[in-house]
Amino acid sequence: MLYYFHQLFGINLFYYISVRAGISFFIAFGLTLFLLPRYIAWARARKANQPINKYVPAHELKQATPTMGGAIFVFAAVIATLFTAKLHNLYVLGGLLTLVGFAAVGLKDDLGKVLSGDNLQGLTAKAKMGRLIAVATLVSLLLVYGAGFSTEFYIPFYKKPLFDMGIFAVPFWVLVMIATSNAVNLTDGLDGLATVPSVIALGTLGAILYVTGHAIFSRYLFWPYIPGVGEVTIVAAALAGGLLGFLWYNCYPAEIFMGDTGSLSVGAFLAYLAILGKSEILLILIGIIFVIETVSVILQVGSWKIRQKRIFLMAPIHHHFEMKNWPENKIIVRFWMIAFIANLVALITLKIR
Numbered sequence: 001m002l003y004y005f006h007q008l009f010g011i012n013l014f015y016y017i018s019v020r021a022g023i024s025f026f027i028a029f030g031l032t033l034f035l036l037p038r039y040i041a042w043a044r045a046r047k048a049n050q051p052i053n054k055y056v057p058a059h060e061l062k063q064a065t066p067t068m069g070g071a072i073f074v075f076a077a078v079i080a081t082l083f084t085a086k087l088h089n090l091y092v093l094g095g096l097l098t099l100v101g102f103a104a105v106g107l108k109d110d111l112g113k114v115l116s117g118d119n120l121q122g123l124t125a126k127a128k129m130g131r132l133i134a135v136a137t138l139v140s141l142l143l144v145y146g147a148g149f150s151t152e153f154y155i156p157f158y159k160k161p162l163f164d165m166g167i168f169a170v171p172f173w174v175l176v177m178i179a180t181s182n183a184v185n186l187t188d189g190l191d192g193l194a195t196v197p198s199v200i201a202l203g204t205l206g207a208i209l210y211v212t213g214h215a216i217f218s219r220y221l222f223w224p225y226i227p228g229v230g231e232v233t234i235v236a237a238a239l240a241g242g243l244l245g246f247l248w249y250n251c252y253p254a255e256i257f258m259g260d261t262g263s264l265s266v267g268a269f270l271a272y273l274a275i276l277g278k279s280e281i282l283l284i285l286i287g288i289i290f291v292i293e294t295v296s297v298i299l300q301v302g303s304w305k306i307r308q309k310r311i312f313l314m315a316p317i318h319h320h321f322e323m324k325n326w327p328e329n330k331i332i333v334r335f336w337m338i339a340f341i342a343n344l345v346a347l348i349t350l351k352i353r
Contacts, residue, residue: 002084017210020084021234025241027080032073032245039072040249040256048114065254068110070262073242074103080238086231090147094139095235095272101135102181102268106260122260129178132264136177139272140170150226154278159222159353176280177271183290184267186297186316191254193318193332195247197289197339198266199240204286204343205273206236211350212277222353229276236273239266252329282349288342289335293317 002014002023013019043049043066078096085092108131109122122128143149144167151169152161165172188194211217213230243266249255258266267290274283284291296317303311313323321331 017213017230017233021206021237024080024084024234024238027083028073028076028238028241029245031076031079032242033248035072035076036069036246036249036256039069040066043068043256062254065257067114067257067259068107068261069246069250069256070103070258070260070265071107073239073246073258073262074099074265076242076245077235077238080241081235084238085234089228089231090142091149091229091232091276092235094142094147095232095269097142098135098139098177098268098272099235099239099265101138102132102177103261103265105131105135106262106264110259110261132178132181132268133174136174136268137170139177140173143173143275144170147228149276150224150278152224152278154224154281156279156282156349157352161224172280173271173275176275176283177268179294180271180274180283180287180290181264181267183287183294184270185260185263187290187293187318188258188263189316190318190322190328190332191252192247192250193335194258194263194266194290195243195250196336197287198270199243199247200336200339200343201270201286202236202240202243202273204346205270205277205279205283206233206240207347208277208279208282208350209233209236209273221350223350224278226276226278232273232276235269239269252332282346285342285346285349289339292338296320 002020044064048066048068049064077099081092081096087093105123105128109128112122123131144151151165151167153163153165153169154161184194184198187197208223210230210233211221211223212226213228213233215225215227217223218225246256246258246262250258270287271280271283274280274286279286293316296312297315299311300315303309312320314320318331318335322328
């Protein structure tokens with residue numbers, strides 16, 4: 001909406017992506033702070049609580065904590081985007097579709113768990129995966145056939161594309177979105193553990209996307225220039241604002257959990273940003289905490305199936321440290337530090353090409 005004020009009334013300030021991104025951040029942040037206390041009170045009254053994994057004794061006190069808080073910050077991010085972004089930009093529409101589509105799947109899964117009171121009674125694995133793949137495929141097809149998005153494949157430290165994926169870009173992007181959404185979902189097991197690394201990753205990917213959509217900056221950094229994608233920086237800023245507002249109530253000890261509604265949508269959107277910024281491989285570094293958590297589960301399951309032995313006391317790895325009696329807030333802050341350092345390294349790679 002603000003962009004169209006620029007067109008209609010000649011308000012040049014609203015032409016700039018950086019200005020509208022800042023406004024979208026504060027709109028989503030303020031809206032989340034306003035809505036969350038009301039949602040928490042409503043959820044507590046209706047016992048919309050997160051079913052807790054009882055294998056971790058320290059989590060028993062969290063039984064009464066409401067879930068599905070992700071619906072609030074996703075809603076706030078969408079409203080902020082509608083108010084500030086170019087709504088005729090297909091990349092923006094793809095970002096909104098990613099957020100809302102994955103949040104809808106997560107919401108259905110969360111509702112099943114809450115209504116049954118059992119963490120295993122949401123969507124079946126097959127039904128959940130099928131819905132996620134359907135949304136990811138729709139977004140990928142929109143990029144290729146709707147926006148005419150480049151299917152060239154890039155890697156860090158090399159300024160030219162390795163090859164053109166062609167139609168194989170669609171299954172590759174679907175894989176990236178599914179993997180990242182589930183990685184964030186696995187990480188969301190401690191208060192604020194997934195929230196801050198997500199905000200940091202949004203900042204990094206937002207910067208990369210701004211460079212990708214800027215003719216001068218992209219040429220200076222030998223980065224691929226893709227007109228129009230810089231506008232999605234506004235959506236990234238809105239989601240970051242919503243997540244920071246959510247963190248106000250999600251930090252230790254948490255008053256609200258994001259649930260699958262939030263974790264799946266955040267993970268998928270991070271993947272979407274990486275795809276637009278030609279940073280699918282760099283996403284491994286940007287989302288290093290999510291990668292570590294996922295790899296710990298893969299190693300644990302693989303080791304048990306092959307050797308009938310566990311590598312960790314419990315997986316994902318944050319539970320391993322809990323079982324070693326690390327205080328929860330110490331685990332959380334140390335993981336945040338790792339995420340921050342990894343993202344600094346990722347930003348440095350922009351110059352080394």
